Amino acid sequence: MKIFNILILTVLLLINSADSMEKKLYEITFKDLSENTIKLSDYKNKVILVVNVASRCGFTKQYEGLQKAWEKYKNRGLIVLGVSSNSFNQELDTSQQVKNFCESKFGITFPVTETVEVKGNTAHDFYKWALQSHGKSTVPKWNFYKILIDKNGSIADTYSSMTKPTSEKLYKKIEDLL
Numbered sequence: 822m823k824i825f826n827i828l829i830l831t832v833l834l835l836i837n838s839a840d841s842m843e844k845k846l847y848e849i850t851f852k853d854l855s856e857n858t859i860k861l862s863d864y865k866n867k868v869i870l871v872v873n874v875a876s877r878c879g880f881t882k883q884y885e886g887l888q889k890a891w892e893k894y895k896n897r898g899l900i901v902l903g904v905s906s907n908s909f910n911q912e913l914d915t916s917q918q919v920k921n922f923c924e925s926k927f928g929i930t931f932p933v934t935e936t937v938e939v940k941g942n943t944a945h946d947f948y949k950w951a952l953q954s955h956g957k958s959t960v961p962k963w964n965f966y967k968i969l970i971d972k973n974g975s976i977a978d979t980y981s982s983m984t985k986p987t988s989e990k991l992y993k994k995i996e997d998l999l
Contacts, residue, residue, distance in 0.1 A: 845950050845954075846861055846947075846950055846954075846970070846974045847861050847862040847865055847974060848861075848862070849861045849946050849947050849950060851902075851904070851934040851935070851937070851945070851947070852934060852935045853932055853933065853934055853935065854905070854916040854917070854919055854920040854923075854933050854934070854935060855916075855920070856916070856935070859902070859932055859934060861947070864900045864902075865974070866898070866972050867898045867899065867900050867972060868894075868898055868899050868900070868969070868970065868971060868972055868977075868995060868998045868999055869899075869900045869902060869969070869970040870887075870890065870899065870900070870901050870902065870967060870968075870969050870970075870986075870995070871902045871904060871947065871967070871968045871969075871970065872887060872901070872902070872903055872904065872965055872966070872967050872968075872986070873904045873905075873906040873908070873939045873961045873964055873965065873966055874887075874903040874904065874905055874906065874912075874933065874964060874965060875905070875906060875907065875909060875911040875912040875964040875965075876911070876912055876913045876918075876919060876922045876923075877911040877912065877913070878909070878911045878963075878964040878965065880963070880964055880965040880982050881964075881965075883965045883982075883985060883986055884903075884923065884926070884927040884929060885927055886985050886986030886987040887901050887903065887929075887931065887986045888901075888927060888928060888929055888930065888931065889986070889987055890986045890987060890991075890992070890995070891930065891931040892930075894995055894999065895931075897999045898972070898999055899995060899999065900931075900932075901931040901932075902931070902932055902933075902934070903923070903929070903931060903932065903933035903934065904933075904934045904937060904939060904945070904947070905919050905933055905934055905935060905936040905937070906936060906937055906938065906939045906961075906964070907936050907938075908938050908939045908940050908941075908961070909963055909964050911964055912936050916935045916936065919933065919936065920933070939960075939961045939966075940960050940961060948960070948961075951968055951976060954975075954976060955976040955979075958979045959976060959979055962981065962982065963981075963982045964982060965982040966979070966980070966981060966982050967979065967980035967981075967984060967986070967991070968980075969991075969994060969995070969998070971998050972998065977994065977998055978994055
């Protein structure tokens with residue numbers, strides 16, 4: 822009987838923990854490149870692909886693939902969120918410079934945040950949430966690291982910078998989640 826009670830208590834704690842993580846995710850906000858607030862709560866029941874981006878990185882051409890993924894799946898419920906970051910010392914100096922670069926060079930129409938930290942003690946709340954809820958696999962190792970969140974607000978998978986946004990592997994996972 823004691824083991825059964827412990828098992829029930831453990832299951833209840835896990836359920837409450839998952840609910841708590843979802844609530845925290847949807848309480849997180851960013852500022853976009855024009856200083857408007859991006860509320861993750863607006864993306865509830867959608868699949869979210871969060872990618873830390875930088876304008877002077879060798880992977881910057883992935884912006885093209887992110888835009889293609891956005892155009893292909895946005896009407897089915899995918900949100901692509903570019904998180905501008907200088908954590909690897911490869912981002913432009915101001916939000917206006919990043920905005921101009923994204924729009925003129927790649928025609929980006931998906932939301933891109935102001936520049937934030939994505940790792941360490943000064944990481945943005947989203948990345949702290951991701952680390953707490955899913956572990957070290959969510960900490961970007963470099964620019965264009967991808968975190969895929971399902972419609973329930975849980976991290977479904979992470980992808981290295983080497984994984985192209987248009988890769989069959991990523992598209993398959995997005996389609997499965999949509």
